[in-house]
Amino acid sequence: MIAISVDTPAESQKLRESQGYTFPILSDANRDVIRRWDLVHPHGGEDGSDISRPAEFLIDSSGKVRWVNLTEDLRVRARPEQVLRAFDSANAHGSAGE
Amino acid sequence: MKPSWNPRLWWGFALALAAMVSYPLFFARYAITRDFPWVTLLLLAIAIFLLATGIARAFQRPDAYRGKVAGSILGVLTLLLVGFFLTVIFYMARQIPASHGAPQVGQVAPDFTLPDSKNNLVTLSALVDSSFAPNGSSAPTSGAEKTAATVLIFYRGYW
Numbered sequence: 015m016i017a018i019s020v021d022t023p024a025e026s027q028k029l030r031e032s033q034g035y036t037f038p039i040l041s042d043a044n045r046d047v048i049r050r051w052d053l054v055h056p057h058g059g060e061d062g063s064d065i066s067r068p069a070e071f072l073i074d075s076s077g078k079v080r081w082v083n084l085t086e087d088l089r090v091r092a093r094p095e096q097v098l099r100a101f102d103s104a105n106a107h108g109s110a111g112e
Numbered sequence: 113m114k115p116s117w118n119p120r121l122w123w124g125f126a127l128a129l130a131a132m133v134s135y136p137l138f139f140a141r142y143a144i145t146r147d148f149p150w151v152t153l154l155l156l157a158i159a160i161f162l163l164a165t166g167i168a169r170a171f172q173r174p175d176a177y178r179g180k181v182a183g184s185i186l187g188v189l190t191l192l193l194v195g196f197f198l199t200v201i202f203y204m205a206r207q208i209p210a211s212h213g214a215p216q217v218g219q220v221a222p223d224f225t226l227p228d229s230k231n232n233l234v235t236l237s238a239l240v241d242s243s244f245a246p247n248g249s250s251a252p253t254s255g256a257e258k259t260a261a262t263v264l265i266f267y268r269g270y271w
Binding site: 015016017018019020021023024025026027029030038039040041042045047048050051052053054055056058059060065066067068069070071072073074075076077078079080081082084085086087088089090093097098101104105 | 140143146148197201205206208209210211213214215216217218219220221222223224226228229230231234236237239240241258261262263264265266267268269270
């Protein structure tokens, strides 16, 4: 599991330490990836800058997207069970030699 | 008879504040009370009921209950605050632009390389083919432990 945000590496490291997160947090400070993936939320940041909208993807070992969740409500994000179900189904397909 | 104190006004106001403060601090942490905030809405309904009945008796039986002025002020204040709160959680939280160009199921995820929080460059295509060790360094593992998939989460940031 990896996360991406527009925060700088230093800010993300502070968050990882304060929250005890063990997953890596990548920094897309230039918004390059967020733009390329069409996930920009214009002026969504606290200071009016462009940020990423919330989005979750499950990507298999061949690099293909297996599941995607693009919420329309900031309060409603993917739940861990949802992600695990998607993971299980990707795994099943994978071992079936699909 | 001297009019007595009208506690419903103050309990109603206090409960409305508590309901709105407890949502971000507590109830929003759990999907069951966040996605549809039924606990918060229930508390707000009780708060407004207390205030409304408190105001009603202050006006209908001014000989028995105080609170015409305080009740009016607290009532208006509560309605404004609750209105703002509901606007934020039911309207403003939904103002997310739609994404039509995001990678869809079945498509290959566009590759990228970005620095992690320790400034090590991470490339998606290299990552999905290996498991990610908890310390944040990518390390290929044996076939049995190989990850079937990688969860990639885009966050709003600004923590």
